[in-house]
Amino acid sequence: MENPISIHCPDSLDDAVAILSARPGARILAGGTDLLVKHRNGMLPNLTDFVDISGLRLQEIERESDSIIIGSGCTMTALAQSPLVADRFPCLAQGAIQVGAFQIRNCATIGGNIANGSPAGDTIPAMFCLDAMVRIFGPESRRTIPIAEFFTGPGKTVLRQGEIIESFALPDRRTFGVFFKLGERRAHAISKVSISVSCFESGQGRREFRIALGAVGPTVLRCRKAEELMTAAGWPPPSADLVDKASRLVMDASRPIDDIRSLKDYRKKMTGVLFIRAIDRLNARSYQLNNSGEE
Ligand SMILES: Cc1cc2nc3c(=O)[nH]c(=O)nc-3n(C[C@H](O)[C@H](O)[C@H](O)COP(=O)(O)OP(=O)(O)OC[C@H]3O[C@@H](n4cnc5c(N)ncnc54)[C@H](O)[C@@H]3O)c2cc1C
Missing domain, CATH: 3.30.390.50 (CO dehydrogenase flavoprotein, C-terminal domain)
Structure with missing residues (x-):
C-alpha cells in the first residue's frame, strides 16, 4: 500500500514555510495542475505532504510605487481577464489565455507555471520580456531575483527547500x-x-x-x-x-x-x-x- 500523504492548509506564509522546512518530503500545492499529474504518474516517490497555499492571500494584482505586483496565486483566468495586465502587459495576457483549457486556466497559477520550471511554460517568455523580478519568501528572509536568473535547467530553479514564490514585480510601464x-x-x-x-x-x-x-x-x-x-x-x-x-x-x-x-x-x-x-x-x-x- 502507498504511504498516506498529509495535506496542510496553512493560514500564513510563515506557517507554510515552517511546515516545508520541517518536512523535506513536503511539496507546495497551488492549482495542482502540474503537481497532481506528476503524483498520479508516480514521479514523486519521496512525497510525504502537500502544503496547500491556495488559502493564502497571494492572488492580488496591484500597483506598488513604480511596479505592478502580481501575486503568485493569480490564476491564468485572472491574468487573462485583468484590465491592468491587458493594458500594461499584453504579451502576458496572451500567454495566460493560451494555457490549457478553461478548467485548467481556472486552477493553474502563474507561481506554479514559473516554479515548475518547464522551458515550455507559456507565461515565462512574457515574464522575460517584461523584466519580471521573482519575490521569494523563505525561512530566514525574503529575496528578489531577476526572472532570467531563476531557472537553472529544465524543471530546475534556484528555489531552496522551504521557499515560496510570493509574487512577481514588473516595471509599471505600458x-x-x-x-x-x-x-x-x-x-x-x-x-x-x-x-x-x-x-x-x-x-x-x-x-x-x-x-x-x-x-x-x-x-x-x-x-x-x-x-x-x-x-x-x-x-x-x-x-x-x-x-x-x-x-x-x-x-x-x-x-x-x-x-x-x-x-x-x-x-x-x-x-x-x-x-x-x-x-x-x-x-x-x-x-x-x-x-x-x-x-
Ligand atoms: C491538461 C493540461 C494542460 C496544460 N496546458 C498547459 C499549457 O498549454 N501551457 C502551459 O504553460 N502549461 C500547461 N499545463 C501545465 C500547468 O497547468 C501550468 O504549468 C500551471 O501554471 C501550473 O500551476 P499550478 O498552480 O497548477 O501549479 P502546481 O501544480 O500546484 O505546482 C507546480 C509546481 O510548482 C510548485 N509551486 C507552485 N506554486 C508555488 C509557489 N508559489 N512557490 C514555489 N513553488 C510553487 C509546486 O510545488 C510544484 O512543484 C497544463 C497542464 C494540464 C494538466
Missing part, C-alpha cells in the same frame, strides 16, 4: 507585445516553440525591444542580438530586410532538441517564422493605435 505558440493543435497543446516579443517607449521616441523564446532550450532564452538590432532600427517599423536579419539572429539564439513533441530543425526554423509574424502583428497594432486617436 508595453506593446505579443505571444505566439506553436503546438500540435491550435489549442490545448504544450508548446513546441513559443515566442514573446514586446517593446516599450524608453524616451526620445526610442522603442526598446525584448524577445524571448520558449521550448527551444533548457530554459526560456532571451535573444539579445536581435533585440539590439530591432532597438537600434527604431520606429516606425524597420524594413523587411532588417526584420529578416533579426529573424536569423532569433534562430541563432535558439538551442532546440529533438523530442516527442517536435524536431530540432523544424523548431529552429519556426522561431524565425514566429518572430516575423510577431513583428507583423506589432506593426498592425501600432498602425491601429496611430489611426484611432487612442493614447
Whole structure:
C-alpha cells in the first residue's frame, strides 16, 4: 500500500514555510495542475505532504510605487481577464489565455507555471520580456531575483527547500507585445516553440525591444542580438530586410532538441517564422493605435 500523504492548509506564509522546512518530503500545492499529474504518474516517490497555499492571500494584482505586483496565486483566468495586465502587459495576457483549457486556466497559477520550471511554460517568455523580478519568501528572509536568473535547467530553479514564490514585480510601464505558440493543435497543446516579443517607449521616441523564446532550450532564452538590432532600427517599423536579419539572429539564439513533441530543425526554423509574424502583428497594432486617436 502507498504511504498516506498529509495535506496542510496553512493560514500564513510563515506557517507554510515552517511546515516545508520541517518536512523535506513536503511539496507546495497551488492549482495542482502540474503537481497532481506528476503524483498520479508516480514521479514523486519521496512525497510525504502537500502544503496547500491556495488559502493564502497571494492572488492580488496591484500597483506598488513604480511596479505592478502580481501575486503568485493569480490564476491564468485572472491574468487573462485583468484590465491592468491587458493594458500594461499584453504579451502576458496572451500567454495566460493560451494555457490549457478553461478548467485548467481556472486552477493553474502563474507561481506554479514559473516554479515548475518547464522551458515550455507559456507565461515565462512574457515574464522575460517584461523584466519580471521573482519575490521569494523563505525561512530566514525574503529575496528578489531577476526572472532570467531563476531557472537553472529544465524543471530546475534556484528555489531552496522551504521557499515560496510570493509574487512577481514588473516595471509599471505600458508595453506593446505579443505571444505566439506553436503546438500540435491550435489549442490545448504544450508548446513546441513559443515566442514573446514586446517593446516599450524608453524616451526620445526610442522603442526598446525584448524577445524571448520558449521550448527551444533548457530554459526560456532571451535573444539579445536581435533585440539590439530591432532597438537600434527604431520606429516606425524597420524594413523587411532588417526584420529578416533579426529573424536569423532569433534562430541563432535558439538551442532546440529533438523530442516527442517536435524536431530540432523544424523548431529552429519556426522561431524565425514566429518572430516575423510577431513583428507583423506589432506593426498592425501600432498602425491601429496611430489611426484611432487612442493614447
Ligand atoms: C491538461 C493540461 C494542460 C496544460 N496546458 C498547459 C499549457 O498549454 N501551457 C502551459 O504553460 N502549461 C500547461 N499545463 C501545465 C500547468 O497547468 C501550468 O504549468 C500551471 O501554471 C501550473 O500551476 P499550478 O498552480 O497548477 O501549479 P502546481 O501544480 O500546484 O505546482 C507546480 C509546481 O510548482 C510548485 N509551486 C507552485 N506554486 C508555488 C509557489 N508559489 N512557490 C514555489 N513553488 C510553487 C509546486 O510545488 C510544484 O512543484 C497544463 C497542464 C494540464 C494538466
